[in-house]
């Protein structure tokens with residue numbers, strides 16, 4: 001396909017998408033297909049010669065469309081909302097067209113600049129603490145875009161662990177212990193309703209599930225009890241993941257109680273607001289955020305409820321140096337004239 005055909009096909013594609021979204025109500029949300037249904041509809045191997053676009057698009061209509069779940073349908077009530085919008089579709093198209101690989105500032109400066117600015121806008125929209133802003137002079141906080149909330153939770157857990165291992169070694173003056181030996185003494189917490197388990201499994205960190213109350217909320221006293229038990233067993237508590245809007249029942253952990261417990265025990269408080277975070281744009285829905293001033297990191301998904309295409313997760317940290325300490329590697333090919341001055345996401 002050359003660019004002149006791309007111009008023509010692109011316009012057709014925009015029409016196809018607009019028609020699809022306009023008529024979304026007429027689609028059955030969940031497809032009537034069986035596992036493996038597509039095998040019989042396509043060849044065993046890729047074609048030896050390129051096919052015409054008409055042929056490819058006909059295959060898409062006959063083989064792919066019948067197996068699609070229609071997430072944009074107003075009748076889609078499974079999992080969580082994942083909504084796009086015309087402006088978001090256009091933004092995605094532009095990003096794909098320019099296709100920058102923006103891993104450092106120098107690899108495409110405008111991308112990092114824009115990310116810094118928009119993350120600050122978004123933090124202000126949600127009324128997050130000032131220390132999460134890139135533009136807050138007295139803090140080293142800031143936000144960045146990740147692919148998923150699960151990734152945000154994992155990233156925060158790994159940064160918290162790096163810090164906990166370092167502190168453990170300093171406090172107990174035990175140079176002879178390896179990082180993995182210290183790791184085995186660390187313990188993290190989330191409610192029995194939370195989705196932080198994957199991060200704990202991946203990082204080989206022990207996690208305990210704090211029993212939630214009758215409203216499915218994690219409470220300060222229950223957390224405090226578990227921490228006391230674990231300290232008695234010789235473990236070192238270091239991290240709490242509180243959820244604002246759990247995946248199962250949209251329950252809210254009581255941040256107002258959990259925050260002070262984390263402060264007392266010097267624990268990293270991560271707030272997972274993946275779903276309900278969008279609602280904090282409205283001042284009248286911010287009550288569950290009371291206690292947020294104790295948070296070390298906060299994550300939510302604009303791609304769930306803010307009309308931004310999947311996937312888009314926003315993560316803020318109070319001290320970005322803790323991420324650098326955990327994840328930074330500095331191979332020669334990533335160095336640039338502004339290294340250390342600009343943010344290399």
Ligand SMILES: *Cc1c(COP(=O)(O)O)cnc(C)c1O
Pocket residue numbers: 080147148149150151195243244245246247272273274275276301313
């Ligand atoms: C949706 C959701 C997640 C998982 O989000 P991903 O971005 O798919 O990882 C995690 N936690 C909560 C509370 C959620 O609502």
